[in-house]
Amino acid sequence: MSGGFGGLQELYGEVILDHNRHPRNFGPLPGANHHAVGDNPLCGDRVAIHLRVDDERIEEIRFEGVGCAISTASASMMTEALSGKSLAEAQELFDRFHALLTKPAAADAPDLGKLAAFAGVREFPMRVKCATLAWHALQSALAAPAAPPAPPPPKVAERA
């Protein structure tokens, strides 16, 4: 995409477009023991997060749902970033990610790795909710007590 019109080039960088085209860890997770669905009532986006947590550590994490490029890429990159992390590390990562989206550029947290691709969202306050949808669903999934493995996954629409 040519030209940085209106900050769009930063918003839709290559990493985000790639994860939108080819979401990682997409689909149900047999053996999951935590689930939650996040809704964005503004746009009708919906994402389901499935986790297998063992001894305070995220052993596996997958997602399903429909969403815009920002929410899809965010969910996809979140699953990559959190796989194998402890719950405390996950929370800490979310706090830094949230700061990246909402705080002035000077406050950029280091070590966000690929998640730094979302820095462009800062210029689009209406889209912060898209970028954090999966993370908020993750928090509700972890806040609820562990469910027995493999309940019927929450119903969400197929990805188009």
Next chain:
Amino acid sequence: MSSPRSATAAAAAAGMPGASRPAKGGAATPGRAAPGTPAGAAGAGAGPAYDLARVRADFPMLARTVHGRPLVYLDNAATAQKPRAVLEAISGCYRDSYANVGRGVHELAQVATGARERARETVRGFLGAAAAGEIVFVRGTTEAINLVAYGYGRGRRTGLKAGDEVLITVMEHHSNLVPWQLLCEERDAVLRVVPLDRRGELDLAALGRLLSPRTRIVAVTQVSNVLGTVNPVAEIADIVHRRGAVLVVDGAQAAPRLTVDVALLGCDFYAFSGHKVYGPSGIGALYGRAELLAEMSPWQAGGGMIETVRLTGTTFAPPPDRFEAGTPNIEGAIGLAAALDYLTTLGLNAVAVWEGRLLERAAARLSAIPGVRLVGEARERAGLLSFLVEGVHPHDVATVLDGLGIAVRAGHHCAQPLMEVLDLAATTRASFGLYNTLDEVEALTAAVERVREVFA
């Protein structure tokens, strides 16, 4: 879909009032204009009476830029920009003739009261109502519908009883759905829903079947805010009245683009918003048939709506005052009248013909882009266009368009039940106003092509 027609354009071509004006725009075949047609030349197509360049000059907002590009405002179904005449009417009210209305005996109070009552008369004329007393000033369409749901639906004499029925359609905006849902829950009444056919038109046979002797209220939008479908309100009114129910019409999308005549439509209530007819926000009007308003109970209590108040009980003013408790939006009513005068002077028919032409061109241009699908194929449509770009979420479409200076709406458009029936999470919607140009349609087309490139 190939050639949607604007309802009024079609009516004009068929010899309805106003057809004497050459309806070149309405009869135009959808075709490709050479990109870069100057705005003035594009405007000439609407007919000699419609001077697009002059119209655009009346709207100061259109001169601004967005992200360093000229604003292309295609979100008119959400709200419309305001002509200078409206801005001046509002500031003139505050500057020269402002006081509280209906109360004081002093000169200014009388001037302000007179101006607001003249505004009511302007609304009466705009809607073709028989008497100014049939026009209630409200905040907008939402408040107008809620007023009917309370004053009529829960009225002492007119209120619903357990087992009564309310009939709506699946294409309603939430504001013509949730008030009826709440009413039905509260009164143990039954809410029934008219489905659509494949084109996105109401299934009138189903409407007939769903009406029963228990149906008390039927609520229908005149123009769908998602599909652009123009519903045959007069025909529906006939069917509804034969079964003894009252018809409430949501005119939010129709009032800015179609000539509305409540007598010809035969509806019992008609609601519209000022901000969508190029007037101020926070003002709108409800038309109610005089006999019905007279039967209805007050829904908000306060100053200005009473006859006499004693601690043992109160008697209420006749309509419309009965439904206008408290100090009203005085400058809003005056601004609304200025907007309606502006529209009337341009001519609703000329506006409808022009918007029909924009719609026709946009439909032809967008549907020619590979991977773009238009949503809604009703035979009569007005003013707006929902579309999908394959593989790209509508929010991303709208964000890229915004980067190019083009304002459109993306989402479920406050019509979630309709989106569910269409099996869509969201659409992108471009909606036209009387000041949009064919060049802007070309800009939209180019921008959607750009969206395809970005997300290829």
